[in-house]
Amino acid sequence: MKLSLNGTLLEPEAARIAPGDRGFTLGDGLFETLRVREGAIRRLNAHLARLARGAEVIGLPLPPLDLAAALEEVRAANALSDAVLRLTLTRGEGPRGVLPPAAPHPTLLITAAPMAPTAPPARLIITTRTRRNERSPLAGVKSLNYLDNILARQEAAAAGADDAVLLNTRDRVAETSIANLFAVIDGRLLTPPLADGALPGVMRAAVLALEGAEQSLSVDDLDRAGEMFLSSSLGLRPVATLAGRPLASVATARRLTAALGEA
Missing domain, CATH: 3.20.10.10 (D-amino Acid Aminotransferase, subunit A, domain 2)
Known part of the structure; x- marks a missing residue:
């Protein structure tokens, strides 16, 4: 499945995230899981609004990208009609320590997977x-x-x-x-x-x-x-x-x- 890393569409084996990324070292970030049904991303605006609210709470700047377009690009690149998209946003790379960098450069990763069969009760x-x-x-x-x-x-x-x-x-x-x-x-x-x-x-x-x-x-x-x-x-x-x-x-x-x- 193709993915998007910081706005660039890639094959998974070509994707690289810095070892010092605070999402990896400290869990410093947010995510959204989005449902694709019949080729459409469901409740997209509500997901992006929640992401923006969460980013405000933790003081994380949103990347200067069209997130809706980036999500649709991943869906279309994988020709998915019934699927799950995941948007992961981290504060990006930073020095050692808990305090975030004053001017972070966020990492944005969007991945896709086929929708799993309906689970039993x-x-x-x-x-x-x-x-x-x-x-x-x-x-x-x-x-x-x-x-x-x-x-x-x-x-x-x-x-x-x-x-x-x-x-x-x-x-x-x-x-x-x-x-x-x-x-x-x-x-x-x-x-x-x-x-x-x-x-x-x-x-x-x-x-x-x-x-x-x-x-x-x-x-x-x-x-x-x-x-x-x-x-x-x-x-x-x-x-x-x-x-x-x-x-x-x-x-x-x-x-x-x-x-x-x-x-």
Whole structure:
């Protein structure tokens, strides 16, 4: 698959990133995962707006490139109709130390992959290894710092599950290691608010524009849920079990998938 590095289209073996790039050495950067469906990049403006907000939070200048055109160039170069694009933006190369350079030269990498087959309903656990720090300004940023998520996902795999629910420092539900979480409780579709540590997901916003509300949720609330599903840029995924408890219904996820044009 051809990729784009700093605006230049390359074969993967020709791409080179400096050993001192802060994205590699410190995780100093951001990323976006974008869905391509029937040759079109879905919700492109929402993704670019979130990238710009995250860049402002961490003080990272956006490169002087047409990001939408660069993404489309990679899609077209690989003749992809149903695929996933990933945009990775780092602060670029810098000297040793934590303090960023005064005038950074960001690195922009765009890669592509075919869309994977639809995954079956997810089996979830609630992680005990880590917590989401809802007080951190990074809680609302899609950054390259994913170690908490990795620990949670490893715990899920060890338990034979597909993903793990992350709680925040006040024992409220935040999200899972890779997605936002929605639950149908007492007939209402609910999702944790951003203030509880949920990432401002692009698909999350699309679902809320159609249906549902934000509400702080506890583990006890999830135990009362009749249905749950995960939302990410790649679509909605019903939840089959939470900590071994089956959830039989997938009706809301299927209905919203159709309404959002993701079917």
